[in-house]
Amino acid sequence: AAEEGFDIEEVEGAIEAAGHGPLPVLAVVGRPNVGKSTLVNRIIGRREAVVEDKPGVTRDRVTYEAEWAGRRFKVVDTGGWEQDVLGIDASVAAQAEYAIEAADAVVFVVDAKVGATDTDEAVVRLLRKAGKPVVLCANKVDGPSGEADAAALWSLGLGEPYPVSALHGRGTGDMLDQVLEALPEAPEQTFGGGVGGPRRIALIGRPNVGKSSLLNKVAGEERVVVNELAGTTRDPVDELIELGGVTWKFVDTAGIRKRVHLQQGADYYASLRTAAAVEKAEVAVILIDASESISVQDQRIVTMAVEAGRAIVLAFNKWDTLDEERRYYLEREIETELGQVAWAPRVNVSARTGRHMEKLVPAIETALAGWETRIPTGRLNAFLGELVAAHPHPIRGGKQPRILFGTQAGTKPPRFVLFATGFIEAGYRRFIERRLREEFGFEGTPIHISVRVRE
Ligand code: GDP
Ligand code: GDP
Secondary structure: OHHHOOOHHHHHHHHHHHOOOOOOEEEEEOOOOOOHHHHHHHHOOOOOOOOOOOOOOOOOOOEEEEEEOOEEEEEEEOOOOOOOOOOHHHHHHHHHHHHHHHOOEEEEEEEOOOOOOHHHHHHHHHHHHHOOOEEEEEEOOOOHHHHHHHHHHHHHOOOOEEEOOOOOOOOHHHHHHHHHHHOOOOOOOOOOOOOOOOEEEEEEOOOOOOHHHHHHHHHOOOOEEEOOOOOOOOOOOEEEEEEOOEEEEEOOOHHHHOOOOOOOOHHHHHHHHHHHHHHHOOEEEEEEEOOOOOOHHHHHHHHHHHHOOOEEEEEEEOHHHOOHHHHHHHHHHHHHHOHHHOOOOEEEOOOOOOOOHHHHHHHHHHHHHHHOOOOOHHHHHHHHHHHHHHOOOOOEOOEOOOEEEEEEEEOOOOEEEEEEOOOOOHHHHHHHHHHHHHHHOOOOOOOEEEEEEOO
């Protein structure tokens, strides 16, 4: 490496940065209008507003990547939520519960100017039960005169309140230092479910595609409910289901079975629930209603799973209702609308008739195998060498960037770092990804390719 212009530390650093495993998850919870979205914007270092003025705006995006003091983590924003028919306490609780469930640590935001309300107290009780580390953010402390308001929040019993102005950035550094203390290096849910533990599946898809029906079909009478937290009244969320002689853990099934009846904000709940399930899972089985046109909402769910870096299986449900014409148009739609996951194994099922249920497990196993694939460095570089020789990068400005070598920095999903003599264009990166897939498979998994350029 050194003689090629990269020093060894640079190479090792790049490999380590690219090879990180799953990131720990931080949830930001609290009542409406306390400043959660403003704080999330601050944490992810973005100016453009996540903060919405219009009530009832659907926000699909709920998780973001962030970095503080060189550590990376994910942030779950629960700010896109609307008070609903259940009343403020119930809906704040439901919202917080989903987020807390998926999180490794929580920032609880309170409006210090208002002080602790009954709703805040209710969230504190939830946080206690969940037992996750909590950092208390006393927000809207825009100047020193607000410090006393922050100190009053010691009464919540969550330890030190961090006085913060999410709006101006005041105090957010100290609070984030504390967040890093609270966050584990790697997520609690180590992939693989521990040695010999069941693999974790998230069954996701927009409302009415048949998730609940499918779960009932595959579970039959075999269902075992797990993860009942002792001493709580919470719904059990995960279920162990035996399929094809193997026990799988379907995560967050409570969200599938017990539909929260909501008027406003229901879409947002669905997104939050989906994000939470995806965070906890290794493989996402994305259910799509084959009888209807593939929608933007379907695509967003696919994007969520891809961005989370999960193994992916596409299951087209309600196959029993399809006629020849619909089957024809569905194939065209899949090509145009789901091109981003053309690599995902696909099954055409019917939760009603049980059609092709037996194909689900092999598809899941294929996707997990792709997700865990590791290509030895020698083989990868032999492949890259041939590829670059046969199809060099186009010449730009009189120069021809060249890929010198590469390595796989991590798995779950596969992550590659390529070292190059100049900027590698997006088109050429896509070409490399395509060829990698042709050569090594990677069925059912996103792959990440980052490129380091020699200075
Ligand atoms: P969310 O509903 O909890 O996500 O709250 P938002 O982030 O949407 O903020 C609600 C309102 O509080 C907005 O008008 C923000 O501009 C305002 N706000 C948020 N943080 C601060 C702060 O630190 N100081 C002040 N003065 N206002 C803030
Ligand atoms: P969920 O909201 O994704 O959990 O969807 P449900 O399982 O509640 O199903 C929504 C509707 O679709 C119900 O009326 C189901 O009976 C129906 N449904 C689910 N799977 C199938 C299927 O394979 N074929 C047909 N014809 N209907 C289905």
